[in-house]
Amino acid sequence: MNDYQKQALVWDWDAYDETPEYEYWCECAGRFGKKVLIPMCAHGQAGAFMAQKGFLVTAFDITPEMISEGKKRYGKIDGLKLVEADLLDLDLDEKDFDFAFIAGNGDLHLLQSVRAVERALRSVRSHLRPGGCLALELTLPAGESFSYPKRAFQPRVPGYSDKKVWKENEGRYDAGEKRHYISQTVYIEDENGTESFTQSVCLQYYEREVILALLKQCGFDTVNEYSDRQKEPWKPGGDFWAAEAIKSIG
Ligand SMILES: C[S@@+](CC[C@H](N)C(=O)[O-])C[C@H]1O[C@@H](n2cnc3c(N)ncnc32)[C@H](O)[C@@H]1O
Numbered sequence: 001m002n003d004y005q006k007q008a009l010v011w012d013w014d015a016y017d018e019t020p021e022y023e024y025w026c027e028c029a030g031r032f033g034k035k036v037l038i039p040m041c042a043h044g045q046a047g048a049f050m051a052q053k054g055f056l057v058t059a060f061d062i063t064p065e066m067i068s069e070g071k072k073r074y075g076k077i078d079g080l081k082l083v084e085a086d087l088l089d090l091d092l093d094e095k096d097f098d099f100a101f102i103a104g105n106g107d108l109h110l111l112q113s114v115r116a117v118e119r120a121l122r123s124v125r126s127h128l129r130p131g132g133c134l135a136l137e138l139t140l141p142a143g144e145s146f147s148y149p150k151r152a153f154q155p156r157v158p159g160y161s162d163k164k165v166w167k168e169n170e171g172r173y174d175a176g177e178k179r180h181y182i183s184q185t186v187y188i189e190d191e192n193g194t195e196s197f198t199q200s201v202c203l204q205y206y207e208r209e210v211i212l213a214l215l216k217q218c219g220f221d222t223v224n225e226y227s228d229r230q231k232e233p234w235k236p237g238g239d240f241w242a243a244e245a246i247k248s249i250g
Contacts, residue, residue: 003199004042008065010188011042012073013165014155022049024229025101028244029055032133033098039087039124040107043070044080051080058092060085088116090123096132100124103137103242109180109203114210121218128247134220137242141205147172163190178205208234208241220245 025046029036038047038059043066047059051074060083061067067084074080085092088111102108102120111117124134150170159165164187171182180203187196208225215222225234226242234241 003201004063005065006197006199007186008063008069010165010186011066011069012045013159014157015159016156018045022046026050026053026055028101028135029099035096035098037097037100037124037127039100039102040110042066044074044082047080048074048077051077055079057081058083058094062086087123088119090127092127095127096129097127098129098132100128101135103135106139106203108136108138109205112202112204114214117206117211118214118218121214121220125219125247130247130249132247134245135242136211136245138211139205140208140239140241141175141178142173142239143175145173145175163188179203180205215245219248221248
């Protein structure tokens with residue numbers, strides 16, 4: 001069982017209200033149309049919110065357990081399709097989406113090579129209508145390596161009434177490789193006692209220029225770059241980078 005399969009049951013351990021983030025995505029998508037594609041969606045919570053606001057959403061994830069848990073929670077929502085699919089090899093029936101976004105929690109950084117990112121961009125492009133938009137959010141690589149000791153995280157708002165879930169994280173960042181190695185232990189306490197599992201994730205960071213070049217190579221015109229979700233025009237210095245790239249004609 002891989003790390004995301006293990007996490008699927010407790011993915012929504014923190015029931016903190018993410019409405020502002022989901023409203024942000026509604027606003028971004030609404031400028032392009034109603035049909036929204038959400039890669040790497042986990043349970044599809046953002047998609048569920050957007051579908052309830054009237055968008056026609058297809059949200060997909062490679063981990064079957066994520067999609068089946070998502071269907072238990074959101075399967076009855078009109079306008080939402082939850083699909084098991086691989087972003088690197090995507091071939092959905094519909095290929096006329098107005099808007100797609102890869103953001104939050106470092107999703108693009110789960111792709112471990114430039115070649116993988118290129119495949120992902122080509123996959124998304126082939127599912128957008130001409131003039132459709134891909135929004136990306138990335139963490140830019142830090143110049144210095146660092147490490148941090150184990151820290152415990154409690155949910156801001158507990159997600160479950162029948163169990164208590166908390167996490168411990170420790171990690172290190174290698175500036176040479178631009179890789180962030182995170183080791184996380186998830187604890188689940190219920191009436192039968194406490195169980196835990198440890199999982200590892202590696203986030204590969206990419207320079208802005210690398211992603212801009214890939215976008216161009218894959219048939220996108222990058223029309224906007226931002227430094228934050230208030231859409232301040234991008235300027236060097238921070239570690240957050242967002243871009244809106246339009247599927248070019250041809
Ligand atoms: C950080 S989690 C998802 C976060 C999600 N966007 C959210 O905000 O809840 C990353 C997800 O990407 C999925 N994933 C990883 N590689 C994938 C791929 N090649 N295609 C589709 N999904 C993938 C994992 O199964 C996992 O559910």
